Amino acid sequence: MSQRNTGVTDQVAEAGVDEDACPVREVLDRISGKWSIQIVLAAAEKPVRFTELERTIPGISRRMLTLTLRSLERDGLLVRTVYPTVPAKVVYSVTDSARELHDAFVTLMDWAERNRSFVTAARAAYDSAALAAAQEEEPAGAAR
Template identity: 65%
Template sequence: MSGRPGTEACPVMEVLDHVAGKWSIGILVAAGRGPVRFTELERVVTGISRRVLTLNLRRLERDGLLDRTVYPTVPPRVEYSLTPLADELHVTLSGLVDWAERHGTAVAAARAAHDASATGRRG
């Protein structure tokens, strides 16, 4: 531990930023269902561009969360799968995704009600 307050939080925030990023959750949840190919990830992670998917895959591989396996076929077949480190994370992320699916409507309704009452307070 260093004597400076807040220095311990920096690595935690960096890791959280990587695993909770806009695209990372979808990629990790999809890869947790078994080895997945690039084109499958493109279909499952709605709205992501090829370039952004590539950058996120490289970053998650660098972080030790994805394994990239290249098979010597023509054309080469590449699959992505979770590392043992990411297996534990997958449980948490899947729970988060399930929660969001179950409560997304309630959150949207609460947001709309809040915005309506905030508009009434301004006038």
């Protein structure tokens, strides 16, 4: 661990927080999944029902939606509210922590939008250089 980060570890230990109980990598893996991001973005606009999420998130299966909703609820990012109607009405809404996460997602999406042409150009330059390097390594008389 670098010297710069040891203070953070010490502060966590002093606060009595079990840092191994929920490693940062695990949290980042959970919130950075494509389904989690889309669910948080959708639910941050307004409380949303399961079927609304199913319709607005292309490609998600009912099972994956159910599993992701449960995970986000377990992590304290969503609140599941059941209304006693027939049939029961279930609504998912974001917590304050998820609202903060939503703001971070919006910032990241803004960055991606501003830099997508730069990334596209960088990829093209990299691919051209890699192709040129591969062609230089190819023996002169080799069949193509």
